[in-house]
Amino acid sequence: MARYYFDLHNAEGPTRDEHGTELKSREDIPKEVTRILLDVARDELPAGDRMTIAVTVRDENGEPVTVASLVFSNEWLDVLR
Secondary structure, eight states: OEEEEEEEEETTEEEOOSSOEEESSGGGHHHHHHHHHHHHHHHHOSSSSEEEEEEEEEOTTSOEEEEEEEEEEOOOSGGGO
C-alpha cells in the first residue's frame, strides 16, 4: 500500500492534504479523485456561472503524480436575446 495526498483547489483556494490516503495501487487514484471531485461539486455547485474544482495528487515523497479537474459553466440563454 502506498500513501497519496489529494490537494484540493476550489473557489475557497488551495487546501493541502496533510494526512493522505493509503491506496492499494496507483490504479486506484482515478476512482478516489472522482469521488473527491463529485463530493465537492455536490456541496459547492452551482455557486456561480463558472467554477473549476481540481485535485492534485502527490506521492509519499510529495511529488505530483496527476491532476484532475471538473469545470462547471452555465450560460443564461434568455439574456442573449
